[in-house]
Amino acid sequence: MVSLIIGSQWGDEGKGKIVDLLSEKQDLVVRFHGGNNAGHTVIANGKKYPFHLMPSGILHKKVAGVIANGTVLDLDVLVSEIEMLQKDGYKLEGKLLISDRCHIIMPYHKAMDEAMENARGKNKLGTTKRGIGPALADKVSYNGIRLYELLNWPQFEEKFKFQTEIKNKILKVFKVKPINIVDELAKFKILMEFIEPFITDTYQVIKKGVKEKENILFEGAHGVMLDNDFGPYPYVTGSNVITGAVNTGSGLPVKDMKEVWAVVKAYTSRVGEGPFPTELSGKLADSIREKGAEYGTTTGRPRRVGWLDLEAVKFALEVTGTTNIAITKIDVLSGLDEIKVCTGYKYKGKDIPYSSCGYVELEKVEPVYEAFKGWQKNIDGVKSESKLPKEAKAYLKFIEKFLGVKIGIISTGPAREEYIKY
Ligand code: GDP
Numbered sequence: 001m002v003s004l005i006i007g008s009q010w011g012d013e014g015k016g017k018i019v020d021l022l023s024e025k026q027d028l029v030v031r032f033h034g035g036n037n038a039g040h041t042v043i044a045n046g047k048k049y050p051f052h053l054m055p056s057g058i059l060h061k062k063v064a065g066v067i068a069n070g071t072v073l074d075l076d077v078l079v080s081e082i083e084m085l086q087k088d089g090y091k092l093e094g095k096l097l098i099s100d101r102c103h104i105i106m107p108y109h110k111a112m113d114e115a116m117e118n119a120r121g122k123n124k125l126g127t128t129k130r131g132i133g134p135a136l137a138d139k140v141s142y143n144g145i146r147l148y149e150l151l152n153w154p155q156f157e158e159k160f161k162f163q164t165e166i167k168n169k170i171l172k173v174f175k176v177k178p179i180n181i182v183d184e185l186a187k188f189k190i191l192m193e194f195i196e197p198f199i200t201d202t203y204q205v206i207k208k209g210v211k212e213k214e215n216i217l218f219e220g221a222h223g224v225m226l227d228n229d230f231g232p233y234p235y236v237t238g239s240n241v242i243t244g245a246v247n248t249g250s251g252l253p254v255k256d257m258k259e260v261w262a263v264v265k266a267y268t269s270r271v272g273e274g275p276f277p278t279e280l281s282g283k284l285a286d287s288i289r290e291k292g293a294e295y296g297t298t299t300g301r302p303r304r305v306g307w308l309d310l311e312a313v314k315f316a317l318e319v320t321g322t323t324n325i326a327i328t329k330i331d332v333l334s335g336l337d338e339i340k341v342c343t344g345y346k347y348k349g350k351d352i353p354y355s356s357c358g359y360v361e362l363e364k365v366e367p368v369y370e371a372f373k374g375w376q377k378n379i380d381g382v383k384s385e386s387k388l389p390k391e392a393k394a395y396l397k398f399i400e401k402f403l404g405v406k407i408g409i410i411s412t413g414p415a416r417e418e419y420i421k422y
Pocket residue numbers: 007011012013014015016017038039040041042043222292293296297328329330331332411412413414415
């Protein structure tokens with residue numbers, strides 16, 4: 001069985017937890033797009049792992065983690081995650097497989113991401129400043145450098161010098177300190193030696209897995225509302241988040257994808273700037289943020305929070321061909337008197353679907369809300385449906401009916417075992 005997990009909102013839906021949960025039965029867990037702008041939290045055996053590049057299923061004994069060609073890599077982050085796991089006794093040789101087609105996030109990409117954000121001033125996008133946009137821009141304009149070059153050192157050295165000299169001229173325009181070529185090359189030499197044993201042709205690994213009917217789980221990053229084409233551009237990320245990204249990002253033939261799980265947080269969160277139709281403010285927002293520990297896994301920034309936006313989620317499910325839903329963080333909503341859900345948008349007095357909105361419309365739409373009675377009972381970590389208050393059940397039933405896709409998992413806490421099979 002080949003399946004995919006995608007984020008259906010603005011990221012941080014709890015994908016890491018659900019990937020880990022579903023990984024018990026997997027042979028391969030594959031990252032295929034994005035980079036270390038992602039932050040996927042796994043809490044297993046009492047320990048918390050905030051993964052940025054490591055496939056979130058890696059903690060399971062049987063699972064091999066694949067980082068396929070579509071992922072862009074900051075090698076410092078990659079090495080520190082490998083070291084973190086090795087320190088905890090995980091043996092990663094033969095268990096972590098990285099494509100030589102992955103593009104490298106260079107020091108000048110990070111510097112340019114930061115410089116552009118600063119230059120945008122009040123129009124900043126709120127990127128993670130991890131160099132994602134500049135690295136992907138270099139990829140599509142044939143200026144990227146891949147792990148493939150790193151393994152062919154003379155070519156790497158030549159390309160790195162050429163690109164850095166050009167980027168340093170651009171950085172000068174921004175009045176940013178230039179990148180030191182000699183120092184960085186010395187660092188890359190050490191990084192190269194460290195990661196070389198993990199680099200392989202991941203296309204063949206996935207092809208063999210499909211042929212041998214292995215269970216393969218593709219781990220999506222970010223969320224559909226951050227998709228470079230289908231999010232409110234430019235308040236998006238650099239990669240495509242939707243199902244097709246698996247094909248381009250790993251080489252898996254489209255026909256082989258059998259199941260798509262959308263992770264839906266029971267409310268909405270967003271880090272970074274840009275429109276957020278159901279955003280809340282004041283005490284209510286603060287209490288949801290605190291209860292839900294809504295602080296960025298990658299940057300530590302407080303996340304903006306709001307009601308569940310089913311107009312946007314419905315679009316996400318349609319465009320990704322979602323077959324199953326995992327609802328997360330329903331426990332965070334306990335204690336509220338009333339819970340609202342957005343079921344559509346009005347723009348200038350008329351209905352407007354999410355797909356017709358650019359960022360200008362999305363900033364101005366008026367959400368149409370359905371209100372639900374809240375519940376006071378603490379449901380942290382409950383494992384059976386019968387323990388859910390009737391109000392929580394009504395809320396979940398409404399979501400399932402509105403979206404027209406079956407809920408398969410209800411997550412009731414951050415740890416691996418805190419969920420209800422639905
Ligand atoms: P991801 O990027 O989609 O993997 O999500 P993050 O890991 O960035 O953010 C989700 C946060 O919510 C993490 O701190 C998780 O440990 C936590 N989390 C996941 N599922 C649940 C849940 O059902 N309830 C609660 N309270 N926390 C959860």
